[in-house]
Amino acid sequence: MSNSTPATIEDVARIAEVSIATVSRAIHMPEKVAKSTRLKVNQAIALTGYTTNAMARSLRLGRSNMILVVAPDIGDPNFSSILVGLENEARAHGYGVLIGHTQNDAQRGLEYLKFFNSYQAAGLILFTGILPFGHQAATASLPPSVGVFEPVFNGGIPYVGVDDVEGARKAVDLLISEGHRRIAFIGDSNTRLAYGRRRLGYEAGLAAAGIPLNRQMVLDGDGTVESGRLALEQLFMRDDLPTAFMCVNDQTALGVTLGLKARGYEIPDDFSVTGFDDVPQASFMTPSLTTVRQPRTAIGKHAMALLLDMLSDRAAPETEILLRPDLVVRNSVGPPPDGKKR
Amino acid sequence: MSNSTPATIEDVARIAEVSIATVSRAIHMPEKVAKSTRLKVNQAIALTGYTTNAMARSLRLGRSNMILVVAPDIGDPNFSSILVGLENEARAHGYGVLIGHTQNDAQRGLEYLKFFNSYQAAGLILFTGILPFGHQAATASLPPSVGVFEPVFNGGIPYVGVDDVEGARKAVDLLISEGHRRIAFIGDSNTRLAYGRRRLGYEAGLAAAGIPLNRQMVLDGDGTVESGRLALEQLFMRDDLPTAFMCVNDQTALGVTLGLKARGYEIPDDFSVTGFDDVPQASFMTPSLTTVRQPRTAIGKHAMALLLDMLSDRAAPETEILLRPDLVVRNSVGPPPDGKKR
DNA sequence: CTGGCCACTGTAAAGGTTTACATCATCATC
DNA sequence: GATGATGATGTAAACCTTTACAGTGGCCAG
Numbered sequence: 001m002s003n004s005t006p007a008t009i010e011d012v013a014r015i016a017e018v019s020i021a022t023v024s025r026a027i028h029m030p031e032k033v034a035k036s037t038r039l040k041v042n043q044a045i046a047l048t049g050y051t052t053n054a055m056a057r058s059l060r061l062g063r064s065n066m067i068l069v070v071a072p073d074i075g076d077p078n079f080s081s082i083l084v085g086l087e088n089e090a091r092a093h094g095y096g097v098l099i100g101h102t103q104n105d106a107q108r109g110l111e112y113l114k115f116f117n118s119y120q121a122a123g124l125i126l127f128t129g130i131l132p133f134g135h136q137a138a139t140a141s142l143p144p145s146v147g148v149f150e151p152v153f154n155g156g157i158p159y160v161g162v163d164d165v166e167g168a169r170k171a172v173d174l175l176i177s178e179g180h181r182r183i184a185f186i187g188d189s190n191t192r193l194a195y196g197r198r199r200l201g202y203e204a205g206l207a208a209a210g211i212p213l214n215r216q217m218v219l220d221g222d223g224t225v226e227s228g229r230l231a232l233e234q235l236f237m238r239d240d241l242p243t244a245f246m247c248v249n250d251q252t253a254l255g256v257t258l259g260l261k262a263r264g265y266e267i268p269d270d271f272s273v274t275g276f277d278d279v280p281q282a283s284f285m286t287p288s289l290t291t292v293r294q295p296r297t298a299i300g301k302h303a304m305a306l307l308l309d310m311l312s313d314r315a316a317p318e319t320e321i322l323l324r325p326d327l328v329v330r331n332s333v334g335p336p337p338d339g340k341k342r
Numbered sequence: 343m344s345n346s347t348p349a350t351i352e353d354v355a356r357i358a359e360v361s362i363a364t365v366s367r368a369i370h371m372p373e374k375v376a377k378s379t380r381l382k383v384n385q386a387i388a389l390t391g392y393t394t395n396a397m398a399r400s401l402r403l404g405r406s407n408m409i410l411v412v413a414p415d416i417g418d419p420n421f422s423s424i425l426v427g428l429e430n431e432a433r434a435h436g437y438g439v440l441i442g443h444t445q446n447d448a449q450r451g452l453e454y455l456k457f458f459n460s461y462q463a464a465g466l467i468l469f470t471g472i473l474p475f476g477h478q479a480a481t482a483s484l485p486p487s488v489g490v491f492e493p494v495f496n497g498g499i500p501y502v503g504v505d506d507v508e509g510a511r512k513a514v515d516l517l518i519s520e521g522h523r524r525i526a527f528i529g530d531s532n533t534r535l536a537y538g539r540r541r542l543g544y545e546a547g548l549a550a551a552g553i554p555l556n557r558q559m560v561l562d563g564d565g566t567v568e569s570g571r572l573a574l575e576q577l578f579m580r581d582d583l584p585t586a587f588m589c590v591n592d593q594t595a596l597g598v599t600l601g602l603k604a605r606g607y608e609i610p611d612d613f614s615v616t617g618f619d620d621v622p623q624a625s626f627m628t629p630s631l632t633t634v635r636q637p638r639t640a641i642g643k644h645a646m647a648l649l650l651d652m653l654s655d656r657a658a659p660e661t662e663i664l665l666r667p668d669l670v671v672r673n674s675v676g677p678p679p680d681g682k683k684r
Numbered sequence: 685c686t687g688g689c690c691a692c693t694g695t696a697a698a699g700g701t702t703t704a705c706a707t708c709a710t711c712a713t714c
Numbered sequence: 715g716a717t718g719a720t721g722a723t724g725t726a727a728a729c730c731t732t733t734a735c736a737g738t739g740g741c742c743a744g
Contacts, residue, residue, distance in 0.1 A: 051459050053460065054460040054462070055730080056401050056729070056731040057730080057732075059731075066440075074422055074425050077419040077422060087443060091453075096457065096461060097441055098439065099439055118394055119397070297417070350700060351700065367703090397699090399700080400729095401699090
């Protein structure tokens, strides 16, 4: 039963007294095989504990059942919950998940492209906003790919993410409903397309409330803690302070929060702060951060499903799947100090 | 140059005007090939952009260059930084990393065992304290495996982790040096071997300071937030409270912290608290948590290195590699309320 | 009875690689 | 100059699977 070498299709065929072709058919095209034969084959499979040799199969098919997932940094805590969605969906369809991380090194990205070819992976999931391969590879034809989290810059690659505009809109709407009218947007940047969309949501929210856009209230920032701190410093050098800070992501919000605390202010009594992403730390900050949640596991699931759909090429791939973000209301938002609501 | 179908070893052989055997040798046993030939082959490889077809190679060798990493939950934020170490080390040696997660479901564990065989993976990295496969598989011969984080119960599987005894010792020593003598240990349990070791460190620390072990001060707990809360309730139902809570992990410490805050106590003024693991949230708690850091990336690196060593079977595998844990001193520890030091 | 169709099954080739074995040239030794 | 050792290379089999094609037998219609 449990021999030293694993059972091959030939072992199964011998026991079931059929040819190996029939065994293969019984597995992959059961309707093409007589019921009685199918039964014999299944028994033989159970008896031998046979599992298809994926290597032989992939060699024959010229394509393996593996999906390569490449992120700039797999150590990012945001990454892991997406991975859950990706893996579950892949597994449910008989695919395996290979992972890699580039550390934003194009050289490493190219290595993964080689790796991809070597392992004949069926598809590619990209976490990077940019193609992790050098320009030469970018022009060449890419394997079936799906972007996650944010659009991939230079390639018509479909992507699955959150509706950034709507998410930002929810945050700004909350602030407005609390009575804020001077709301700063921190983290304007062209490093990430997602950031631009969040700003769009911010502007739309202001417009809907009839609040004119004040360009002085839009500050640069690349999404790091430091950038939040820095933007804050710039604002405090002027006269007209906002009453609320809407940050492009949670890191930035953390920077702002730390900066405000360092100046002796209380949140949300003196100022309100919102973030975006809902990183695991957000609920542990003091005060806990009101932010926009990325439905990470769902994003992963949809991304993998989309890729798998593309592989079995039914229908043209959508270019964009946007999931609805939820606002997570915690304790970093309140009415403005002079607000009427308190 | 970049054709539709990828170049095979035959293409390389034709261009280099040698046989495919020579090409294969030039790649894998360069010293067995004349220098001039090697040069021709390398040129041809560069010209064609040839990459070995890993499927064909694995089929021939009966073993692939893939390592399967199985965790109960890949969504665990602790997991990702280990993954970084694992992946880097694997990649450096030309191995790919496949991931899976069992969600503590034995059925799923078995699926991964099948998967392992099907993909002819070279080795297995286990995050589980128990073998994720049912008992039947446990008795069968396992592939080369390495445990990570904590010993694997039922199997003589080497593992890489942190020296739990030493880590706990550092935590208790800090508390003692601050003046604490009534120190509770929360999270005694046999669900995880690591927890038992941490208790050992706790006891050793007390003994070294000449503090008699008070069994009333050792409370059960399975490492969840709730278990921390629960243990606290139990303690408060007695007369003799400790001045410090040494928790078996950060989750438990969080539970204790929340419980103390709910009762209106200040940390570290009224009570001191320590954790273990240094999860990403620990620095965001209020007060930020003094805890023992697991060098996660290093653990991953060592685990993969050990596994790879075992595969090329030089030397017998060590059964245990314990890394030195560092104490991360933050703000949850101070002298006891009646302490002399303040 | 013949021919044709159908449902099922078998034969054999192909996919790309590694490696045992065979071959061949070269060179040192006596 | 014959012999054998050495080093470099080629030939061909094997790894396990899928699938095009061919074959078989049964059955029905003419």
